Amino acid sequence: MRYFVGIDIGSTAIKISVADENKNLIGHKISASGSMFYKYAQEALAELLKELSIDESEVVYTVATGYGRKLFKEADENISEITANAIGAQQAAKSYGNIKTIINIGGQDSKAISLDAEGNVVNFAMNDRCAAGTGKFLDVVAMNLEIGVDELSDYHFKSVGTPLSISSTCAVFAESEIIGLLGNNHSVEDIVSGVHYSIAKRIVKLVKRVGVKENVYFDGGPALNDGLVNAIENELGHKIFVPEYPQITTSYGAAVLACDAFMCNMQSEEGK
Amino acid sequence: MHTEHTIETSAERQNRHKAMEAISVLNALREDFKSPIQSMGYFYDLFEKVYCHHHPLHEGKAKIGTMCIQIPSEIIYALDAVPIRLCNGFYTDDEIGGDLLPQKSCPLVKATVGWFASDNFSDKPDITFSPTTCDQKTKAGAIIESFGHTVIDVGFPRTKESEESRHYWRESVKSFAVKLSKFQGKKLTRSNLESAIKKVGYAQSLYHKLTEFRKNKAVPILGVDMFLVTNAFFFDKIDEWISAVEKLVSELEQRASDSINVAGKASPRIVYTGSPPIFPNYKIPLIIEQSDAIIVADETCSSNRMFNDMVAVDEWNLYDMIDSVSDKYLKACTCPIFTQNDDRIRRIIQLVRSYSGDGVIYQAFAGCQVYEMEQRSVLAAMEREGIPILYIESDYSPSQHGQLTTRVEAFIESLKNRKRMKK
Numbered sequence: 001m002r003y004f005v006g007i008d009i010g011s012t013a014i015k016i017s018v019a020d021e022n023k024n025l026i027g028h029k030i031s032a033s034g035s036m037f038y039k040y041a042q043e044a045l046a047e048l049l050k051e052l053s054i055d056e057s058e059v060v061y062t063v064a065t066g067y068g069r070k071l072f073k074e075a076d077e078n079i080s081e082i083t084a085n086a087i088g089a090q091q092a093a094k095s096y097g098n099i100k101t102i103i104n105i106g107g108q109d110s111k112a113i114s115l116d117a118e119g120n121v122v123n124f125a126m127n128d129r130c131a132a133g134t135g136k137f138l139d140v141v142a143m144n145l146e147i148g149v150d151e152l153s154d155y156h157f158k159s160v161g162t163p164l165s166i167s168s169t170c171a172v173f174a175e176s177e178i179i180g181l182l183g184n185n186h187s188v189e190d191i192v193s194g195v196h197y198s199i200a201k202r203i204v205k206l207v208k209r210v211g212v213k214e215n216v217y218f219d220g221g222p223a224l225n226d227g228l229v230n231a232i233e234n235e236l237g238h239k240i241f242v243p244e245y246p247q248i249t250t251s252y253g254a255a256v257l258a259c260d261a262f263m264c265n266m267q268s269e270e271g272k
Numbered sequence: 273m274h275t276e277h278t279i280e281t282s283a284e285r286q287n288r289h290k291a292m293e294a295i296s297v298l299n300a301l302r303e304d305f306k307s308p309i310q311s312m313g314y315f316y317d318l319f320e321k322v323y324c325h326h327h328p329l330h331e332g333k334a335k336i337g338t339m340c341i342q343i344p345s346e347i348i349y350a351l352d353a354v355p356i357r358l359c360n361g362f363y364t365d366d367e368i369g370g371d372l373l374p375q376k377s378c379p380l381v382k383a384t385v386g387w388f389a390s391d392n393f394s395d396k397p398d399i400t401f402s403p404t405t406c407d408q409k410t411k412a413g414a415i416i417e418s419f420g421h422t423v424i425d426v427g428f429p430r431t432k433e434s435e436e437s438r439h440y441w442r443e444s445v446k447s448f449a450v451k452l453s454k455f456q457g458k459k460l461t462r463s464n465l466e467s468a469i470k471k472v473g474y475a476q477s478l479y480h481k482l483t484e485f486r487k488n489k490a491v492p493i494l495g496v497d498m499f500l501v502t503n504a505f506f507f508d509k510i511d512e513w514i515s516a517v518e519k520l521v522s523e524l525e526q527r528a529s530d531s532i533n534v535a536g537k538a539s540p541r542i543v544y545t546g547s548p549p550i551f552p553n554y555k556i557p558l559i560i561e562q563s564d565a566i567i568v569a570d571e572t573c574s575s576n577r578m579f580n581d582m583v584a585v586d587e588w589n590l591y592d593m594i595d596s597v598s599d600k601y602l603k604a605c606t607c608p609i610f611t612q613n614d615d616r617i618r619r620i621i622q623l624v625r626s627y628s629g630d631g632v633i634y635q636a637f638a639g640c641q642v643y644e645m646e647q648r649s650v651l652a653a654m655e656r657e658g659i660p661i662l663y664i665e666s667d668y669s670p671s672q673h674g675q676l677t678t679r680v681e682a683f684i685e686s687l688k689n690r691k692r693m694k695k
Contacts, residue, residue, distance in 0.1 A: 162295040162324050163288070167670055184303045197292065226277075234280040234288070 002060045004262065006088075006254025007041055008081065009033065009068030012107025012135060013221070014041050015248045016048050018059075019255040023091060027052045028248045037068040061262040063254040077261060081250050082113060082124050088253025089217045090119040092243040100213035103203060103232065103240070104250075105220040107135040110203055114210040123210045132170050133199040135222050141195050144178045145188050149225075155192040156227025164194035193227065200231035207236070216240040219249040283392045287326050289364040294323035297552040301496060304562060307532055309493060311523045314516040315500050318508060319551060326394045329509060330354045334456060337397030339384070339413060340405045341573050342428055342601045346583065347449050347594075349510065350468035351456045356397050357506035359574065360384045361550030363668040372415065378640040379668040380550065381408040388416045395507065397421075399455055401448060403428040406609045406642055424451055431611045432602050445598040462590045469583050469593060471510065478517045479579035485524045486568045487627055490533035492524050495544065495567020496557045502575040503551045535566035540630040540687035542567045543623045545616075545650070547637040548574035553668050556635045559677050565684045569627040571620050577606060608642040616646070617653045624659050630687045631660040633680070638667045660687060 003026065008015040010033060017028045029048040034040050049056060064075035065084040089099045102113040108131045113124040131137055142149045164186055168174050174195075181191050199222075207216075216236065222228055223246035233240055243249060280288065298316050302308065321327045334353040338345075341357070348355040360366075360383035369386030370377075387393070399422045402413030410425075417423040427444045429437035453460050479502065485492050501520065505513055535541075542560055544567050549557050557567060570576050581604035585596045606616035620632060632654055636643035647663050654661040662683040666676060 162291040164299070165292045165296045167296070167673065184299070186299075194292070197288075230277045233277070234285055237279065237282055237285060239279060 001054075001058055002262070003054055003058050004255045004258035005045065005059050005062040006084065006251040006256070006258060007045065007062065007064045007066075007069075007072055007075065008084065008248070008251035008254060009037050009041055009064065009066040009072060010081075010107055010250075011067055011109075013247065014044055014068075015066075015251040016041075016045055017248050017252040017255045018048065018052060018054065019252070019259055021259065023256050023259050025092075025252055025255075026054075028245060028251065030247055033068070038071045038073075041068070041072050042074075061258040063258040063261070065250055065254045076258070079254065079257060082111070082121055084253035084257065085111070085219070085250045086113055086115055086119060086121050086253065087256050088249040088251070089219065089243075090115070091256050092249055092252060093215065093217055093241055096241050097215045099215050099217045099241070101207060101210070101216045103207055103216065103218045105134055105199075105203065105218075105222040105228075107221065110134050110206065110220075112203070112207040112210045114213065125206050125209045127202075127206060133202045135220065137174070137199070138195075138222055138225070138228075140175060141178060141192075144175055145182070145191065147188065152192055152196070153225050153227040155189045156196050156225075156230065159187070159189035159193035161187065161190040163197045164190045166191075166195055166198045193231070196225075196228045196231035197235070199228060200235040203232060204235040212236060214238065217249075218242050219246040221247050223247075283390065286364055286368070286390055286392050290362050291324040291326075293362055293364060293552045294319060297554055297558070298324075300558055300562075301494075301500065305494060305534060307527075307534055309497065309520070309523060309527070311516065311519040312497050312500070314519070315497075315504055318504055319500065322394060322507065323552070328394045329507065330356075330395050335395055335397045336452065337400030339400060339402040339409050339423075341578050342403040342405060342605070343401045343426060343448070344445060344597045344601055346465065346468045346472050346597050347445070347452065347460065349471060350460055350464040351452055351458050352464075353452070353456055354395075354509075356395055358384050358387070358397070358400065359506070359548065359550050360387050361553035361668070362387075363553070363670065365390070366668045373412075376639045378406075378408050378547075378637050379553075380547070380637060380640070381412050382639075383668065385412050385415055388419050388421060391419065399424065401426050401452075405607065406640075408639075408641075424448075429602070430609055432605065433612060438599070438602065441602045442595050442598045445601075446594060449594060460590070460594075462588065462593070465590060465593050465597075466588055469585065469597065471514075473582055475505070475510065475514055475517070476579045476582055478514065478521060481521045482517070482524065483569065483576075485528050488528055490528075490531040491535050491541075491566050491568060492527035492532050494534050494561055495542070495570065496554055496561055498567070499549050499554060499557055499570075499575055500551065502578060505578065506550075506574075536564050538564075538688055538691070540565045540684055540691065541628055543620060543627065543629040543632045544570040544635070545572060545620055545632060546635040547640045547643050548572040549635075550574050555668075555670075555673070556633070556664060556666060556676065556680070559673075559680045560633060560684070563677065563681045563684050565680075565687070568629060569623040571606065571616065571623060573607060576623075580604070608646040613646060613649075617650060620650065621653070621657055621659070624657075629659070630691060631662070631683065633683070634661055634663045636663070636665050638665045660690065 004019045006017045018026045031044045062075045063077045064072040065081045069078045093099050104111045110127045218240045336348045336353045345355040365383040365386035366379045369382030403426045404410045413423045426448045583600045
């Protein structure tokens, strides 16, 4: 059998996807980027292949993407996370419908990508400056509220009052705002939903810059947070599609691209 | 896997956005200052009820929308209807209106137009009267009418010195009274107008009592709280407003005799003028009072200009009363739309003197041309009088908060220094 690997080395996590010749996702792995991207990526890949009982020789093409993509020297090819994200989203949402807009919230950035009918990237926008309103921001919020990141969603849906706006989505300034709100005995639920809406408003503004066309696909780790999904849907005014594994879309896209690249190379060899 | 949740309608989203804006200001008023006033609770709850929970206040009553203060509320009350002043302070609505008006328009006008464009009211006016005051409001009336709402223009002159203007405006008010009386199927009579004039006059007298306390060395009430009280008059039931303010007056009497000071020992006393702060756009007043200054008086149409001058009736006959009502809205008005506006300058100086003001803060909404233009003459006059003044241009967006705070703080610190030097 021939297998194709996509490795997405992000600021927070390393995501690896393995696809077969039909571009189906066979397996994936998510591990922390830590301090040594390259070493951890190699280890994670070896572990994943072992889990899937795939021999290294069966991996015929590897594509790396993400911030750390250039560090992964074994890769046959490098592509930007924008392209990989677009390809991965199209493939992951195949049974759902044609994806025209992608929202991606990562550990330290957020993006909006608009695609044409063929799935090509037409336009994209990224957050400027800092980690405002990204996964890191949610980590800081959860830490201040002394709850787990995975609990944020439950708190969001339990909020009965008006969501309390956090005027600053800067992780540093928001911290003092949240402490102020807690000090005045506001409920954690209303603070959490306020935080989600602040992020949602910000991301929707970003999406509007590239134009919102349905279907909208939402990925990245924070897409696991249903409360945030709900807030973005409300701000957009329509449904968004969240894939089964929102963290790995980009690495899956890289794997799909690996498959395409391999097939293409083979055809041109045969043509000779 | 992601579970399905119902998605808000655009009206629900707008309501949530407005609720989020409202609650953050109300929380600041409730929590950020020392010695809170108990009877302010009525007003905090009122705004929360109306803008966070979108509760209608006037079900079953005829609601008359007014686009400016110049539409006489005395006549509306006399004809058994409720005036709803449509000047809007919500950034949410400003953004909606922004898609329909030129980019550089006044945020207040954009917000009012956005409100009608979304047609999402807890107390929707049945009909709206639009005085032809500034250009943008005049044109906004026609845009609002294009949404299918009835808007009736009330001609308003741009000069107030001449006899022709006075005559024109008196005729305008008469014609307004005729139209409203037809709409209501009710006659304007000597007795219903007299009692309405007296009721509004009584509300004004309560306002005067409130402002008297602000002359004290120890100021018992914040400027932002005062703005909230006068703002409530835009839409509240007048009788309930009156009884809430009566309670506030007696609480302030007590606080005054106990020398309770909501400001600090060295807090500069500010006279506020310019484009009207309308809930929840209390951005600049909040910055001022969170930066250790206290607003002791204002010259704005959402507060002082609305209450300061009383209707002066010579003869309690119907037509004499209508003329007296008309005169109050023209002669006493210090709106910058007028050609000559020395009255406004005199009013600001008089406020600084009688409230022992240390400085003036003049805010103009970016896009509010007349206030932007008039800053020149006001700044020159203040310089002549030796009154420090800070001119700020801002809009409804929450984005410039940091920069604005720095400017205001620097001005306040300079006033503190001046005070110290004098001693």
